[in-house]
Every structure is written in C-alpha cells, then in structure tokens.
Amino acid sequence: MIGRRWRNALKGGLYALFRFGQRFGVDILPRHFYSSIPDIAALSRTNYWRAPLDMIGVAGADIGPQLAFARACGPEQLRLRLADMDLAGYAARENGAAGYNPVDAEFLYFFISTRRPHRVVQVGAGVSTAVILKAAADAGHTLDLICVDPFPTDYLKRCRDGGRIQLVAEPAQTVSRRMLCDLGEGGLLFVDSTHTVKVASEVNRIILDIMPRLVRGAWVHFHDIYFPYDYHRSLFYDPFFPVESSLLHAFLIHNSRYTLRCSLAMLHYAAAGTLRELLPSYRPPANHDGLGDSYDAGELFPSSAWLEVTG
Ligand SMILES: C[S@@+](CC[C@H](N)C(=O)[O-])C[C@H]1O[C@@H](n2cnc3c(N)ncnc32)[C@H](O)[C@@H]1O
Numbered sequence: 001m002i003g004r005r006w007r008n009a010l011k012g013g014l015y016a017l018f019r020f021g022q023r024f025g026v027d028i029l030p031r032h033f034y035s036s037i038p039d040i041a042a043l044s045r046t047n048y049w050r051a052p053l054d055m056i057g058v059a060g061a062d063i064g065p066q067l068a069f070a071r072a073c074g075p076e077q078l079r080l081r082l083a084d085m086d087l088a089g090y091a092a093r094e095n096g097a098a099g100y101n102p103v104d105a106e107f108l109y110f111f112i113s114t115r116r117p118h119r120v121v122q123v124g125a126g127v128s129t130a131v132i133l134k135a136a137a138d139a140g141h142t143l144d145l146i147c148v149d150p151f152p153t154d155y156l157k158r159c160r161d162g163g164r165i166q167l168v169a170e171p172a173q174t175v176s177r178r179m180l181c182d183l184g185e186g187g188l189l190f191v192d193s194t195h196t197v198k199v200a201s202e203v204n205r206i207i208l209d210i211m212p213r214l215v216r217g218a219w220v221h222f223h224d225i226y227f228p229y230d231y232h233r234s235l236f237y238d239p240f241f242p243v244e245s246s247l248l249h250a251f252l253i254h255n256s257r258y259t260l261r262c263s264l265a266m267l268h269y270a271a272a273g274t275l276r277e278l279l280p281s282y283r284p285p286a287n288h289d290g291l292g293d294s295y296d297a298g299e300l301f302p303s304s305a306w307l308e309v310t311g
Pocket of ligand 1: 099
C-alpha cells in the first residue's frame with residue numbers, strides 16, 4: 001500500500017501538472033472517484049442512472065398546472081403572430097450570432113407579451129435580448145432591460161448606445177447584489193450564462209445568494225434546465241458537463257417560496273403534442289432516457305424553466 005508521504009507527493013505533483021495545464025487553457029485531471037467530471041466510459045456501459053426523477057418536494061412539478069400556465073402565456077393571437085414570423089432568425093441576425101434556441105425564444109416572446117414585466121435583468125444576453133425587445137415593442141410595452149454580460153456582442157453595444165438597454169459588461173459575480181435583486185413586483189431575472197457550479201461561479205451566487213432575497217411576485221428564468229432528469233441531454237457529446245440544473249433542482253425541493261410554473265423540458269417529455277400546438281418552431285426531438293443523439297439535439301431542445309416567487 002502506498003504510504004501517506006508518497007500519496008501527498010503524488011497529489012502535489014498532480015496539482016502542479018494541473019496548474020501547468022491551466023496556463024495553456026487545458027485542465028489535466030486524473031480519472032478518480034474524487035473528480036467531479038463523470039466517468040463517461042462507465043456511464044455508457046451502465047443503465048441504473050438513466051431515469052427521470054419524480055420531482056418530489058418541488059412546488060409546481062405537476063404537468064396540468066404547467067400546461068395551463070403555458071397556454072395562458074401563449075394565447076391564440078400570439079401563436080398565430082409567431083407562426084408568421086421567423087423570430088429566431090430575426091433575433092440571430094440582430095445579434096450577429098446564434099445563441100438562445102428558437103423554441104425557448106418563442107416562449108420568451110409569449111412571456112414578455114402577456115406578463116409585461118417592467119424590469120428585466122439579464123445574466124447572459126444576446127439573442128434573447130433581441131427577442132425581449134421585439135416582444136415588448138410588438139406589445140406596445142416599455143420595460144427597463146439591464147444586460148449583465150462580460151463579453152457583449154456588438155449588437156448589445158449598439159443597443160446600449162441607442163439607449164435601448166443598460167449594459168453592464170462585467171461578470172455577474174462582481175456586480176452589486178442590488179442590481180440583481182432589484183426587480184420590483186412582477187420583474188424578471190433572466191439567467192442564461194455559464195451553467196457552471198464551481199467556486200466563484202455566477203450560478204452559485206444567483207441560486208445561493210440572490211434567489212433567496214427576491215421579493216414575492218418576481219420571476220426567474222433559467223435556460224438549459226433538464227428536469228426531470230438529473231443530467232444534461234448532451235452528456236455524451238458536450239465535454240463541459242454542466243450541473244446548474246441539479247443545483248436549481250436542489251434549491252426547489254421543499255422550498256415554500258418558489259413555484260415552478262413551467263419547465264419546457266418536462267412538457268417535452270410529458271405533453272409534446274400540446275407543446276407542438278403552442279410553439280410553432282417545436283419539432284419534438286427523439287427521447288432516449290433524457291439523452292439526445294447528437295450535440296444539436298441538446299441545442300434545439302426546449303429547456304427553459306420559469307419560476308415565480310410565490311411565498
Ligand atoms: C449560453 S450563452 C447565452 C446566450 C444568451 N442568453 C443569448 O441570448 O444569446 C452564455 C452567455 O453568458 C455570458 N457569460 C459568460 N460568463 C458570464 C458571467 N460570469 N456572468 C454573466 N454572463 C456571462 C457569455 O458572454 C454569453 O453571452
């Protein structure tokens with residue numbers, strides 16, 4: 001058996017190698033049960049983990065009320081308007097790059113049109129910003145839009161210069177707490193950023209420090225949420241293994257202040273037919289235990305989750 005001295009020396013060597021790799025933008029890690037990176041070979045050989053969770057303790061997890069909420073957000077005249085509009089193409093052209101996916105973009109358009117929030121704070125912006133601005137303009141609604149993004153596109157800079165948004169080109173970890181919390185009644189905190197749970201990540205800050213402070217009546221949106229599965233749809237294609245969805249899920253269990261109003265991923269698995277009637281761009285991708293069969297399958301998958309502070 002390897003002694004404590006040798007084990008510590010080995011760990012020190014591995015840490016030095018890791019630090020060396022990071023200087024060149026790569027993470028060099030041993031495969032070990034202490035690592036947070038999943039063992040992809042082992043996962044691909046086994047099935048015990050491939051199952052939906054029953055969302056126990058999450059208020060709003062029932063599909064009926066979620067469908068009622070989705071229908072209320074997207075009344076017929078809005079659905080017809082969207083069917084005639086290439087919303088995703090428009091927003092990608094405005095932003096100069098793709099980003100937020102077409103199906104979630106349509107739901108976002110519905111939400112802004114019908115819920116009419118007066119203040120929206122975006123963490124991670126771009127395509128979704130163009131969708132929010134268009135939905136508000138089409139609805140004759142004015143809102144304050146604050147975009148927190150450390151790498152803003154030229155489109156976001158043009159919107160700032162034209163006075164259409166307030167742009168804060170900083171990571172959401174370093175902006176004031178007040179900026180993220182100050183949503184007012186019916187305001188929206190829209191999160192679509194790194195999806196990472198790690199030391200000093202903006203996702204940790206938002207879920208652990210910001211969300212518990214939001215006032216009743218506020219809304220929170222997250223993207224790339226894979227309820228009721230506890231793993232990313234592109235697990236076998238995307239090397240970054242985001243676990244934001246799991247941290248959000250843990251936050252919601254027996255949380256009496258938050259209600260899950262709608263998880264488009266849950267509706268995909270439980271009510272694809274109804275979702276298809278609601279969202280013109282939605283083409284239900286195949287299901288294999290919550291896993292897609294290509295990287296694109298993850299990208300085109302409806303994955304926004306909408307939460308209301310109800311307590
Ligand atoms: C997955 S993309 C989201 C795309 C965006 N929501 C859209 O509508 O196109 C991730 C976004 O998060 C931004 N981002 C990266 N780190 C961030 C941080 N620490 N705080 C806020 N935004 C961040 C990136 O610049 C990028 O725009």
